[in-house]
């Protein structure tokens with residue numbers, strides 16, 4: 034077998050291909066995206082079907098439909114995506130599956146790129162779905178392959194829950210044997226209708242199955258103990274789950290401790306017996322895990338049920354931090370705290386102040402022009418609320434644009450604005466969301482606004498892609514995940530069908546017209562929609578011929594407005610200095626439109 | 639050997655870490671990498687970690703353990719410098735990318751202070767004008783090739799040819815000559 038450097042997400046994808054997956058679906062979201070992009074890339078070659086769906090609920094229902102027809106199916110999403118897909122998951126677990134159904138749900142402790150640090154292991158236990166928690170890419174691949182077998186044997190969906198440092202960690206992984214498949218599924222009319230008496234019966238069966246599976250997990254290769262010398266008795270031991278295993282193993286080595294370490298790869302249903310065996314003759318156990326105290330909670334229950342007196346440290350006694358990611362240093366500190374030893378401190382001289390470098394909209398990003406137009410139309414002194422949404426354009430909250438006042442979850446820009454308007458009659462909102470988000474969960478909000486007569490202005494930033502996660506297609510793009518050209522939906526006809534009577538499309542590159550259009554929309558009494566249409570500058574298909582702008586030194590009054598009004602990273606300077614144009618300028622011309630003294634020339638427009 | 643690479647989203651740290659990782663595997667090492675992919679790539683602060691060992695290790699480098707720091711940008715190098723052993727090979731591109739927060743007045747970028755902090759922190763930092771060297775090689779886009787060349791000169795573990803080959807494997811053929819040249823110039827600069 035050859036070793037290949039693979040990200041955890043790629044390893045999961047290859048694990049699924051090796052398991053002979055037939056149907057895969059997803060909605061993009063960091064840190065899960067590359068699971069599906071890898072699968073989509075190889076779909077035709079290996080004979081399975083791959084689809085970017087409009088949202089996670091749709092994606093799971095599609096995969097579930099395929100699984101009850103007997104196909105092996107995989108659906109991938111980020112942790113908050115599972116909130117959207119919760120409904121089919123909970124019912125689907127009662128009804129069960131026929132072909133293996135694997136959900137890859139990526140968690141993001143930190144969080145690096147998410148709204149919450151929610152723990153999918155908790156979600157799995159709540160939904161009564163088995164969950165596997167990989168500690169590295171190689172194990173993530175093995176778990177994916179096995180998850181299909183578990184799912185088929187127990188007729189249950191199975192969740193794989195990698196975290197960011199598994200998804201985006203690379204490892205020299207053994208490339209598995211893969212061969213093409215053909216889909217040979219057949220839907221049999223059987224017990225597929227969820228209905229109260231059926232639910233009661235199925236719930237009982239489910240509980241029994243989970244008990245059995247907890248037993249079976251006691252023999253799983255994903256649960257093991259390292260560093261336990263059989264000739265010695267240990268007072269203390271550590272239990273960990275997922276990627277924390279890597280940090281703990283390294284910390285034990287660096288601290289030169291003789292401590293047994295138990296790794297749990299199957300946090301739900303919990304492998305009670307092997308854990309009991311591990312803890313029963315010990316007095317102190319430290320549980321190290323990221324996000325919630327899932328293993329710790331279960332261990333405490335287990336000790337109570339069995340009447341064992343063992344002291345458990347972890348998140349509940351604040352020995353291990355309850356927020357953010359772990360790493361080797363944090364684990365070393367936790368171990369020292371737990372053992373009552375002097376913490377290992379690294380000497381760090383006080384660092385000089387560093388520039389704040391948050392992500393920002395790219396140079397020439399059409400969203401910058403859109404936000405600028407929205408602010409200008411709203412007027413400097415207006416108290417209009419800008420309800421925002423999830424995507425690159427959440428970055429519109431940063432100064433100097435400061436054009437996003439709220440951001441909650443996918444699609445909420447439209448609906449939050451409605452609530453604000455009811456609570457404070459007369460307060461105007463402008464809801465802003467992107468094209469992919471519009472199709473993901475903006476549609477019901479629009480219908481609600483039209484029917485319930487809201488005076489709401491919505492701006493759809495249509496950049497023809499799902500940019501933030503790396504340019505995935507959506508229903509407005511006219512291309513599918515497998516590269517097939519199809520008829521694109523257009524936002525205007527969708528709005529027309531929904532009964533929106535005022536909508537206009539404008540290119541934000543034409544700043545005056547864009548401002549004028551938003552003003553008209555604001556004046557309309559009812560639901561008005563402005564579609565700001567201009568492709569993402571980072572889209573590979575966008576014309577890369579760039580004509581940067583030039584500052585005409587003789588004309589420039591060094592007022593600094595072109596810099597401070599729009600915050601384009603390609604234009605640097607301050608009041609009293611001639612602005613400097615960087616190599617990254619794409620010549621979008623926004624700064625030209627801002628300069629009051631006509632001191633900027635060139636550019637594409 | 640632990641290698642920390644830090645820079646600004648879009649500078650090519652991910653490309654460089656993959657090239658080193660792939661080269662190390664071909665050289666028979668166990669490799670672990672960790673990347674920041676997602677929102678931070680929009681001109682945010684990014685860091686790649688590459689760990690090359692004989693035994694399995696985790697994805698993140700403990701503080702003070704990196705024996706090489708490749709700073710693609712001055713302030714970003716300082717941001718993560720505590721990951722590096724003070725005796726490490728510290729190679730820093732003198733290019734500065736000033737974020738809008740500075741000219742909007744909410745933070746500052748003081749080149750002199752940052753440079754002297756680096757000099758205080760470690761024994762023998764190498765400052766390299768990778769942007770200028772890339773320009774000489776033919777394109778400012780070749781900064782990561784220059785930095786990889788500099789890395790090849792500073793490390794003993796992985797063969798230079800393999801690093802260059804793995805870099806080229808990830809690039810379209812039409813960019814090969816340019817990147818080879820950038821790699822060579824970066825290497826020569828460090829070798830002096």
Ligand code: SF4
Pocket residue numbers: 396397581582601602603604614617618619620621622623624625636
């Ligand atoms: S034209 Fe102006 S606003 Fe547009 S990318 Fe160049 S500097 Fe930035």
Ligand code: SF4
Pocket residue numbers: 584588589590591592593594595596612627628629630631632633
């Ligand atoms: S807005 Fe115009 S006049 Fe003012 S600094 Fe910029 S280029 Fe010069």
